[in-house]
Amino acid sequence: MSLEGLKPQVELIVRDETSSLDERLLNICKLLEENVPYYNWVGFYFKNGDKEELKLGPYVGEPTDHTIIPFGKGICGQVAVSNQNFVVPDVSAQDNYIACSITVKAEIVIPIFVDGENIGQIDIDSNTPDPFTSEDERFLEFVCKEVAAIL
Numbered sequence: 380m381s382l383e384g385l386k387p388q389v390e391l392i393v394r395d396e397t398s399s400l401d402e403r404l405l406n407i408c409k410l411l412e413e414n415v416p417y418y419n420w421v422g423f424y425f426k427n428g429d430k431e432e433l434k435l436g437p438y439v440g441e442p443t444d445h446t447i448i449p450f451g452k453g454i455c456g457q458v459a460v461s462n463q464n465f466v467v468p469d470v471s472a473q474d475n476y477i478a479c480s481i482t483v484k485a486e487i488v489i490p491i492f493v494d495g496e497n498i499g500q501i502d503i504d505s506n507t508p509d510p511f512t513s514e515d516e517r518f519l520e521f522v523c524k525e526v527a528a529i530l
């Protein structure tokens with residue numbers, strides 16, 4: 380299925396009022412991981428209350444030890460302070476990177492804004508080298524906007 384073709388399914392999940400927020404977020408992770416071959420770990424991190432750190436939310440993929448990530452640390456922590464998309468074609472070329480699994484080759488992190496404030500992010504790891512294009516960025520920005528509407 381194309382990324383474009385997944386958009387209506389994202390909308391259906393977000394609008395499913397019979398599911399809790401965390402169930403809906405998990406269902407988005409499942410939809411993406413199951414339908415995009417190069418999305419191998421898909422999860423959400425959110426600002427942990429008023430602390431300068433991210434806390435792991437719903438995710439699909441191998442369990443990670445990195446359930447708390449301080450702002451500024453790793454790809455995720457850098458996005459928490461930069462407010463910018465971060466596309467990493469080759470994780471081995473990054474100094475400030477937190478490895479979760481040796482199979483991961485690339486990563487993309489897109490921030491989620493609510494009322495202009497960066498409150499979290501979607502994080503995707505890929506076992507394929509250099510798989511992400513601007514199409515992934517535009518699609519994941521769409522996903523983050525949809526999610527922001529229910530936070």
Ligand code: SME
Pocket residue numbers: 420443445448452453454455456475476477478479486502504
């Ligand atoms: N690689 C991330 C850590 C989170 S895991 O990918 C699940 C980072 O460098 O921030």
